[in-house]
Amino acid sequence: MATKDEIRDVIYSAIDEVNLMLPKDRKIEKASHAPLSADKGGLDSLGLINMIIAIEQKLEGRFKKSVSLANEQMMPQGQNPFANVDTLADYILKILEN
Amino acid sequence: MDSKTLSCLLISDFQVENLAGLINNDAEAPILQAKSAPFGQVVPLLMDSNHELWKGPLDSLIIWTQPQSISPAYAKLLDYQDAHLDHVLNDVERFANLILKNSNRAKYLFIPLWVIPTYHRGYGFLDAKSDRGASPVLSKMNLVLTEMLSPSKNTFVLSTNRWIETAGKNAFNPKLWYMGKIAFGHEVFLECVRDVKAALRALTGQAKKLIILDLDDTLWGGIVGDDGYQNLKLGGHDHIGEAYVDFQRALKSLTRRGIILGIASKNDESVALKAISEHPEMILKLEDFAGWKINWNDKAQNIADLVDELNLGLPSVVVIDDNPLERARVREALPEIFVPDWPQDPMLYKSTLLNLRVFDHPPITSEDKKRTEMYKTEGQRSSLKSAVGSLDEWFEKLEIKIHAEELNDANLPRAAQLLNKTNQWNLSTRRLSDKELMDWVQQGHHKLWVIRVADRFGDYGLTGIVSADLQNDLVSLVDFVLSCRVIGRKVEETMLAVAVNFARRSKARELKAQYLATEKNKPCLEFFEKSGFQRTENIFTWDAAQPYLTPRAIQLSGITIDG
Numbered sequence: 001m002a003t004k005d006e007i008r009d010v011i012y013s014a015i016d017e018v019n020l021m022l023p024k025d026r027k028i029e030k031a032s033h034a035p036l037s038a039d040k041g042g043l044d045s046l047g048l049i050n051m052i053i054a055i056e057q058k059l060e061g062r063f064k065k066s067v068s069l070a071n072e073q074m075m076p077q078g079q080n081p082f083a084n085v086d087t088l089a090d091y092i093l094k095i096l097e098n
Numbered sequence: 099m100d101s102k103t104l105s106c107l108l109i110s111d112f113q114v115e116n117l118a119g120l121i122n123n124d125a126e127a128p129i130l131q132a133k134s135a136p137f138g139q140v141v142p143l144l145m146d147s148n149h150e151l152w153k154g155p156l157d158s159l160i161i162w163t164q165p166q167s168i169s170p171a172y173a174k175l176l177d178y179q180d181a182h183l184d185h186v187l188n189d190v191e192r193f194a195n196l197i198l199k200n201s202n203r204a205k206y207l208f209i210p211l212w213v214i215p216t217y218h219r220g221y222g223f224l225d226a227k228s229d230r231g232a233s234p235v236l237s238k239m240n241l242v243l244t245e246m247l248s249p250s251k252n253t254f255v256l257s258t259n260r261w262i263e264t265a266g267k268n269a270f271n272p273k274l275w276y277m278g279k280i281a282f283g284h285e286v287f288l289e290c291v292r293d294v295k296a297a298l299r300a301l302t303g304q305a306k307k308l309i310i311l312d313l314d315d316t317l318w319g320g321i322v323g324d325d326g327y328q329n330l331k332l333g334g335h336d337h338i339g340e341a342y343v344d345f346q347r348a349l350k351s352l353t354r355r356g357i358i359l360g361i362a363s364k365n366d367e368s369v370a371l372k373a374i375s376e377h378p379e380m381i382l383k384l385e386d387f388a389g390w391k392i393n394w395n396d397k398a399q400n401i402a403d404l405v406d407e408l409n410l411g412l413p414s415v416v417v418i419d420d421n422p423l424e425r426a427r428v429r430e431a432l433p434e435i436f437v438p439d440w441p442q443d444p445m446l447y448k449s450t451l452l453n454l455r456v457f458d459h460p461p462i463t464s465e466d467k468k469r470t471e472m473y474k475t476e477g478q479r480s481s482l483k484s485a486v487g488s489l490d491e492w493f494e495k496l497e498i499k500i501h502a503e504e505l506n507d508a509n510l511p512r513a514a515q516l517l518n519k520t521n522q523w524n525l526s527t528r529r530l531s532d533k534e535l536m537d538w539v540q541q542g543h544h545k546l547w548v549i550r551v552a553d554r555f556g557d558y559g560l561t562g563i564v565s566a567d568l569q570n571d572l573v574s575l576v577d578f579v580l581s582c583r584v585i586g587r588k589v590e591e592t593m594l595a596v597a598v599n600f601a602r603r604s605k606a607r608e609l610k611a612q613y614l615a616t617e618k619n620k621p622c623l624e625f626f627e628k629s630g631f632q633r634t635e636n637i638f639t640w641d642a643a644q645p646y647l648t649p650r651a652i653q654l655s656g657i658t659i660d661g
Binding site: 017020021022023045046049051052053054056057072 | 105113115116119120122205268271273277278280283284288
């Protein structure tokens with residue numbers, strides 16, 4: 001079973017990949033509370049798409065599981081799982097457990 | 099935008115902001131500043147000469163399309179509808195003519211060839227036989243496009259298929275398309291950036307012209323000075339030998355593209371040249387090299403001298419060396435030279451070489467093919483004063499640690515092995531069994547230290563032996579043995595410091611070293627000639643009243659040298 005630390009590693013690896021495409025002043029920090037979604041000062045819509053796909057590919061590579069992060073049924077009610085790295089890690093853990 | 103930054107416009111029928119971002123962040127030369135045109139506007143943009151995107155000079159233009167957007171007839175074929183090949187090719191010709199009309203919009207145009215996602219299997223196993231098969235029709239489209247664009251001197255088609263193969267299973271992701279109209283995965287765009295930059299380097303005169311090669315464990319397996327050329331791993335019924343031969347063949351093939359070869363190797367020149375001339379499986383011959391520096395001097399200085407003599411600039415040079423220490427030294431001393439990371443496994447040498455994107459050249463001329471000969475005859479023996487920086491500073495950065503300990507049961511097997519197999523750096527070339535060596539040491543007037551070496555690149559283990567014989571007021575240096583792996587790190591000088599220290603503590607008058615010449619140990623003689631010892635024929639002496647200083651860059655443990 002994946003741990004939260006392992007999931008965070010995957011997210012950070014995806015951040016590395018996405019940052020390669022972002023201008024200097026918009027790069028995402030690799031930290032637990034680093035904002036990811038645009039409303040929190042993070043990625044625009046294209047950046048978020050790239051992040052989602054990068055994470056899904058890395059999760060499949062690491063845990064041999066195909067996951068869909070843009071899955072409305074799994075989204076927590078009233079919460080934005082892409083608010084920051086930590087919330088995203090929690091969300092991914094929940095998906096993997098299910 | 100500074101004068102060294104090139105502008106780049108991306109026109110596409112899919113979202114290429116990812117590609118623009120990768121281009122803008124890529125630090126490899128040349129630096130590009132990319133912007134993307136609104137996607138899905140390829141044909142309207144190319145037909146609108148008044149569009150604001152065409153205002154101002156443009157260094158490069160990438161036009162990347164999907165075949166089904168350019169050819170409605172091909173889109174029908176993908177859908178298994180009726181469509182004739184002629185209609186498809188008419189669409190291609192129209193598009194090619196549109197590109198040609200716009201070829202003056204930028205200094206250089208790059209047109210990635212068409213691909214379709216791998217899940218399009220067309221008619222499956224019959225696809226290649228069908229005149230409407232997705233793959234064969236696409237091949238014909240790309241062929242017509244390439245042929246029509248060929249006369250344009252500033253328009254270049256790029257092989258998208260290689261990018262797809264490199265990217266593997268993540269080359270296409272349907273989710274990227276549905277969510278963002280992004281036609282390709284991250285790795286495909288990265289490969290595009292690398293190839294476009296390689297092309298621009300070639301077109302702006304920044305392609306590499308000279309490869310300087312190490313010899314031992316680079317052009318062949320083994321250490322020629324120790325093993326003899328007959329025992330090198332090169333060719334034969336051996337997968338590693340075969341890999342080295344193939345690597346040499348690949349280097350030779352590059353000479354046919356106008357690349358010249360040189361050698362910079364820490365070796366005895368006559369031994370190395372004999373190996374090149376006489377090993378039956380050498381693919382590269384002496385005449386394939388425009389020049390060489392084969393000696394025990396600093397490799398970076400040797401390289402600078404060689405480049406000087408060949409009248410080339412440092413930015414045109416690639417250095418290939420299996421040794422990470424030597425690579426680091428060259429990078430540090432000559433930062434304009436390209437020193438690629440090099441795999442440890444020789445089976446990866448050929449593919450690594452051919453995958454380097456630094457040899458792309460504008461069209462080859464017959465002059466390019468003869469370039470090696472040109473440099474051989476025109477090279478000047480000029481004075482060597484390229485700045486390679488301070489060697490002493492380099493040694494400080496290496497953090498070299500040397501540990502000296504006396505012979506014991508634990509280190510005896512490795513010490514005896516080193517004594518018996520080392521040829522080049524061996525003062526007296528004694529050969530003793532484990533027992534004979536231990537028996538010799540246990541005689542009260544004999545002393546032997548084994549030397550362990552490490553630096554920030556790794557731990558080299560037990561790689562040196564220094565032994566001495568005290569007779570009254572004279573100490574004789576009996577063994578002075580060093581593995582080639584650690585030559586040039588001031589270990590040699592430190593070993594002498596250990597021996598002189600013993601002589602001084604024993605109240606000896608002098609330390610004497612007798613060089614016994616063999617076919618292979620001339621490097622040892624050359625070191626002693628520069629060591630500061632007094633020479634009378636083959637005897638080297640040091641006045642034990644004087645200390646022999648440990649080099650400043652060395653951290654020595656296991657023994658204290660009196661000042």
